[in-house]
């Protein structure tokens with residue numbers, strides 16, 4: 001069986017890719033070329049059927065949003081995690097990842113995957129870590145067993161921290177980080193390497209890893225183990241050392257015909273975001289870039305979805321393609337269903353703001369905003385609600401304090417739009 005990338009390299013495409021091109025508003029041939037070059041990925045496990053909604057991520061495509069759900073050792077409520085996934089998709093998430101670390105991980109993964117029809121991702125090392133009594137006692141097979149299991153189940157993309165190796169760990173030791181490593185997957189692997197005095201199995205056996213992924217046409221999302229966890233650590237040498245390794249691994253993926261995404265930071269001050277994004281794009285030859293936030297301040301606890309959306313907009317402007325949402329619970333607790341909704345909407349606002357200026361998407365995105373402004377001009381509230389990112393919230397706020405004026409109760413009879421329309425009445429004709 002050929003992977004999508006292998007087909008694209010020959011200038012061919014499966015029938016379903018036409019719908020993807022139409023959804024993105026790009027020519028099919030252009031999409032095929034970008035997939036062949038590795039500048040765009042369309043994650044889709046071969047096991048996924050016709051009900052699946054594939055999404056293209058990368059250059060010229062709409063900026064995409066991912067929502068993470070999943071259990072932790074303190075809260076294992078499968079129904080709630082399924083509800084979070086459904087809510088995330090309802091509010092526009094283009095992908096959902098299951099990051100569960102507790103409970104029956106196979107059952108939870110399958111339940112969440114069945115609940116959504118957008119691309120579904122996992123971080124297999126979390127399940128590998130549960131295969132041994134003590135994390136550092138995992139054997140090398142455990143690293144790959146979970147990858148194989150998830151691929152067989154139909155997972156479309158997987159975060160794998162293959163950029164951690166002895167060289168990057170040495171760089172990390174020399175850096176003067178405040179928070180060290182905040183990537184859960186990265187921490188598991190670094191802990192295992194140091195304890196066992198062995199190379200990261202994902203790095204050492206990368207070709208074998210690619211063989212497993214290739215069999216099911218799973219997209220690899222190369223995890224950013226050294227993503228900075230605070231502004232103090234934002235742009236150190238350890239982070240850039242990992243970027244270089246990730247660039248080398250992207251090249252291997254492309255040679256093998258496996259689609260690859262690259263993950264990035266983290267916590268980054270506004271004026272350093274562009275440098276990070278451009279460096280990653282440069283060393284990976286334009287691989288689709290997937291960022292968590294980045295968060296532009298460390299003090300927004302309770303409002304980190306806003307700090308993340310600000311960073312995502314700036315990162316998108318510099319070339320990031322895929323935004324991992326951040327919820328108001330970030331750094332504090334496992335998110336609730338309501339937190340998931342808030343997080344997705346904040347990330348969607350950032351993604352749309354990027355599309356308003358993004359090559360390939362700008363015109364279509366601007367048309368939506370134009371329609372909204374037209375509806376505002378006409379006081380057409382129903383159209384305004386329909387076009388709003390969160391129609392229910394827009395309607396409920398409007399109804400909560402409705403104005404008798406036909407405008408809204410912010411200015412009522414002194415509505416500026418109405419006053420000037422009246423003043424110009426007849427003069428526009």
Ligand code: SF4
Pocket residue numbers: 407408409410411412414415416417418
């Ligand atoms: S009342 Fe004020 S806020 Fe409301 S639509 Fe008119 S100008 Fe805008």
